[in-house]
Amino acid sequence: MTITASWTCRARAVLLSAALATASLAVTGHSPISTARAADPTVITVWSWTPVTPTMTAMIAAIEKAHPDIQIKATISPHPVYSVSLQAAVGSGNMPDIIGLSPGAETQQYRPHLLKLGAVAAGLWGADWQKNFSPALLTEARLGNPAGDTDFYALPQEAQLNNLWYNIPAFKKAGLDGPPKTLDELVADAEKLRAAGFIPFYQGASTGTFDVWTFLQIALQTDQEGVLAGERGEPVWDKPGMIEAAHVWQRLFTDHVFQPGALSALQYPTGANLFAAGRVGIISLGSWWLQQTGLSDQPGLKTMSDYGIFSFPAVRNGGAATPPFGGVDFGWGITDTASKSPAELAAAKIVLKEFISGVGEQEALNQLNDLPAFNGKTPGQTMPPHLTEVYDSYIKQLASAHPHVIGDPVINQSLISGLQAIGAGSMTPEAAMQAVQKTALAQQKAN
Amino acid sequence: MAAGGSSRRANAGAWLYVLPALLVFGVFIAYPIIANIASSLVGPHGDVGVVNYTDAAHDAVFWIALRNSVLWVVLCVLFETAIGFVLALAIEMYIPRGQAIFRTILFLPMVITPSVIALVFTTIYAPDYGLLFGAFNAVGLANAFPAVLGDPATATYAVIAVNVWQWCGFFVLMYCVGMAQIDRELLSAAAIDGAVGFARVRYVIWPLLRSTTISLAVLGIIQALQQFPLIFLMTEGGPADSTQTLATYIFQTGFVLDKMHYASAVAVVLFAFSLALIMLQYRIGRAERTAHA
Numbered sequence: 001m002t003i004t005a006s007w008t009c010r011a012r013a014v015l016l017s018a019a020l021a022t023a024s025l026a027v028t029g030h031s032p033i034s035t036a037r038a039a040d041p042t043v044i045t046v047w048s049w050t051p052v053t054p055t056m057t058a059m060i061a062a063i064e065k066a067h068p069d070i071q072i073k074a075t076i077s078p079h080p081v082y083s084v085s086l087q088a089a090v091g092s093g094n095m096p097d098i099i100g101l102s103p104g105a106e107t108q109q110y111r112p113h114l115l116k117l118g119a120v121a122a123g124l125w126g127a128d129w130q131k132n133f134s135p136a137l138l139t140e141a142r143l144g145n146p147a148g149d150t151d152f153y154a155l156p157q158e159a160q161l162n163n164l165w166y167n168i169p170a171f172k173k174a175g176l177d178g179p180p181k182t183l184d185e186l187v188a189d190a191e192k193l194r195a196a197g198f199i200p201f202y203q204g205a206s207t208g209t210f211d212v213w214t215f216l217q218i219a220l221q222t223d224q225e226g227v228l229a230g231e232r233g234e235p236v237w238d239k240p241g242m243i244e245a246a247h248v249w250q251r252l253f254t255d256h257v258f259q260p261g262a263l264s265a266l267q268y269p270t271g272a273n274l275f276a277a278g279r280v281g282i283i284s285l286g287s288w289w290l291q292q293t294g295l296s297d298q299p300g301l302k303t304m305s306d307y308g309i310f311s312f313p314a315v316r317n318g319g320a321a322t323p324p325f326g327g328v329d330f331g332w333g334i335t336d337t338a339s340k341s342p343a344e345l346a347a348a349k350i351v352l353k354e355f356i357s358g359v360g361e362q363e364a365l366n367q368l369n370d371l372p373a374f375n376g377k378t379p380g381q382t383m384p385p386h387l388t389e390v391y392d393s394y395i396k397q398l399a400s401a402h403p404h405v406i407g408d409p410v411i412n413q414s415l416i417s418g419l420q421a422i423g424a425g426s427m428t429p430e431a432a433m434q435a436v437q438k439t440a441l442a443q444q445k446a447n
Numbered sequence: 448m449a450a451g452g453s454s455r456r457a458n459a460g461a462w463l464y465v466l467p468a469l470l471v472f473g474v475f476i477a478y479p480i481i482a483n484i485a486s487s488l489v490g491p492h493g494d495v496g497v498v499n500y501t502d503a504a505h506d507a508v509f510w511i512a513l514r515n516s517v518l519w520v521v522l523c524v525l526f527e528t529a530i531g532f533v534l535a536l537a538i539e540m541y542i543p544r545g546q547a548i549f550r551t552i553l554f555l556p557m558v559i560t561p562s563v564i565a566l567v568f569t570t571i572y573a574p575d576y577g578l579l580f581g582a583f584n585a586v587g588l589a590n591a592f593p594a595v596l597g598d599p600a601t602a603t604y605a606v607i608a609v610n611v612w613q614w615c616g617f618f619v620l621m622y623c624v625g626m627a628q629i630d631r632e633l634l635s636a637a638a639i640d641g642a643v644g645f646a647r648v649r650y651v652i653w654p655l656l657r658s659t660t661i662s663l664a665v666l667g668i669i670q671a672l673q674q675f676p677l678i679f680l681m682t683e684g685g686p687a688d689s690t691q692t693l694a695t696y697i698f699q700t701g702f703v704l705d706k707m708h709y710a711s712a713v714a715v716v717l718f719a720f721s722l723a724l725i726m727l728q729y730r731i732g733r734a735e736r737t738a739h740a
Contacts (some may be wrong), residue, residue, distance in 0.1 A: 080679070080698070080702070083702045083703075084702060087701075087702065087707075105705060109705045199575055199576065205597075205686070206596070206597075206681075206682050206683055206685050206686065207683065208683060208685065259574065259575045260574040260575055260592075260594055260597075261572075261573060261574035261575070261594025261596065261597040262597060263594070263596070263597035263598075263685065263686040264569070264572060264573065264574075264594055264595070264596030264597035264598075264602070264682070264686070265569075265573060265597070266569060269566070270566075270569065270570065270573070274576065279576065409703055409704045409705060410704050410706075413699070413703065413704060416685070417508075417685070417687050417688050418687075420685045420686040420687040421599075421686070421687035423597075423686065424597070424598065424599050424686050424687055424689075426599055426687060427687070446491060
């Protein structure tokens, strides 16, 4: 045995270096984004989880250049960190001036601290300002408002459409001409893709949001009215159309359309990375995938020439594929912190306008961050033909999109649990949807 | 009188020294606990009572979370202690040179952030493209590969295994430090008395490391109960809530479902559970010390 007294010192050194390494990792990443400014500008604080920091930095630079009297201090954090920070800020009365918001539950959660934006929007874009946004976006922006309250507490900067993407070279290698048009074709194509060495349909089913989105795309075919009612919080989850959709969802697991172990898989970063690497045939993503054109030097991805979009195939004989499905990607709300001084409020309104329809959104759009919520905005750069085709298709679909958000987070979580239980085989589609229905009824009673 | 006044002055002086610590304890420990308990007694409509606790009693996910928290404590403490002790013993007793290298390698996982560990192990566990799957595939057992994170029956164990892997190095290190403090002469005397091999470990080394084991068990319990990032990043509490623990359920109910008072009630249960375990641990330790005195 060769234990020596100096070991204690060495152990201390190891522990110290471990602590320093941990501390250095812990402090990275959350300092506010800001650029150098002239003396005494009006400072507007912005917190969000999106867009990504490089995009936000470009947006801020453009806005501050256009408005030298305004300085924006933005903090972008991962969503869980953002959520906790925001709740703490509410508790301590230190909310930033502008906050990033998802439609529905998140907007409603902070509604007591948000300014009504209907009149603000009329002041910024004119009395008929609503014509600048597609109906799905306006519906989602007000999702969860108390009965009779038709005002807006957040306005969308960017919109998104949810759909399926496919890898064109993978399909060709598997001997497939194009995306499947029916559920049976999807099952058959999955088998061919697998035989050709690809993950047929990657579903990161441990990421609940994508489970709900994929399920709602199916349910839009089997009970469109039910989906819209369910999103509003109505107890419709045990209707025949919903159960039919749950059976289709189950089939995606049992017929091995989804990859094995889908319930343990993450949509981000794993699924998106595998899809970008050409390992996946089909994946459920959306319009935001266009961001990849600016993030990769791989020609097939940079121009999107290797990738195509399609709607979830028809699940009923003679039926149609899923209609356009999407809504608000993210929006902005002005908090009551901004209204503490007229100058700050005026500056916050200017920043809001620039985020949504001005130079800020133009910067985001130039990076194809997602689709513009404000009608008529277009990317500044010339895009390759295939990319233009995909982008234009999205813009066209946005006008008639069906909302994609379940307003009540408790029902949403119940649906995630139910869908995962179906996938795991621990619940039948009927039992899972009954459980969601029970939750929806309880929520209806509680509210 | 003069003596009494002097005593009071001395007491006042003592309180003055203690005051900063008391203030920190009051503001950062006592007040949040009391505020959390008060918050847990507020119902969803602002009514005061125990409705959050009765709701929890009827909430299936709460019971899954509680059961998993117990599993985390038992399995983590058990395996981390057992593996940590055995590895420390092997390093200190049977590896003649390069012990520092082994200790450093085993401690390395402790300095990796949970987000990186979660990503790496999610990929290792992944069917179809994962590292383990590749090994199964290489020996023709691809079809037998279990999707451990995707199966509600195994997912919690799979995440616990990752935690055990990460924390074992710390246990090894602490046991190595403990072994370094054992008097060499005592070991020599024990050897003369016939305590060699397993008997030396069972009757000499293990009892002498009792205080280290108790400290590690307390640390292990605290760490297992507060584990959040690994679970959240690897499974988000799924599939179908099967990997929820009290810690993740507090986050889900408070920050995802916006039921902060309910989350406070779950936090009070976690607090009571932790307190009970730590008190039990100390009571066992004290009883053992008394028995050996």
